[in-house]
Amino acid sequence: MNIALFSDIHANLPALEAFFKDMDKRNPDAIYCLGDLVGYNIWPNEVVNEIKKRKIPTIAGNYDFGIGRMSDECGCAYKTEPEKDMGKISISFTNSIMKDAERKYLRTLPAHIKIEFQLNEDKLNLLLVHGSPRKINEYLFEDREEKSMLRIMEQANADIMCFGHTHKPYHRILNSGIDRQNHFRHAVNIGSVGKPKDGNPQGGYVLLTINDNSSVTDKDSIKVEFIRFNYDIETAAKAVEGSPLPNEYADMLRKGF
16 A cells, blocks of 8 residues: 655745645545645635645644634744744734635544554554644654653554655654564654755655555565655745745745754
8 A cells, every 4th residue: 555645844835736736646545644734834724724625634733723713822843032033923924814614624524544454463553633632732853862762652553654844854763662572663753844944945745655564573564765856936935925924934935954
């Protein structure tokens, strides 16, 4: 089974449309969205409606959670006062243009999606979250201590855990087996479709492949492919510059940070 996983569109309609074109050519068996449809650009309603039109199973991101409740907080960990001030403008602007039906959709999105496979008489649990299983806005960066990452996955009973939120893609394979019994767990950050932060301005998503012989005892039996695609970055950046949003968000799109 080939599963397309994408996240963190952040109201970037040109990026979402380019993602759909790239993904459709690959014809995955299933598609899931890991949240943060809105914020930081001018097309939150259009993005929501594209997701709804395709009937894509979607979980709530922290920005979706805040906007769905018309909160003035997005759950974002801004580090500096200028970042906080920019963030306030973004969430205020998004709240001001969000329509009722689209806001209601965001408010009813689930927190997690869990998929249980039964392969070779063994279970293989795939867990989809936005930040972490513990908290919608917890950041799981690649350099997180192995013991901590394993603890999070073990407590959530996740053999494969896919998430977004940091906008920085990576794949870590961790072994939680004991007494020489391998039990490999896969932590996969799927990156961002519409607001990458890894220095590459291309949109990104993941194609996860689970075969009939996939097993927690064989780390190579689960495939994770990181896919990057081009989109019209200038259209998205100029939309920011033509709106009340801070121009810094346009520079971030152009530079991928």
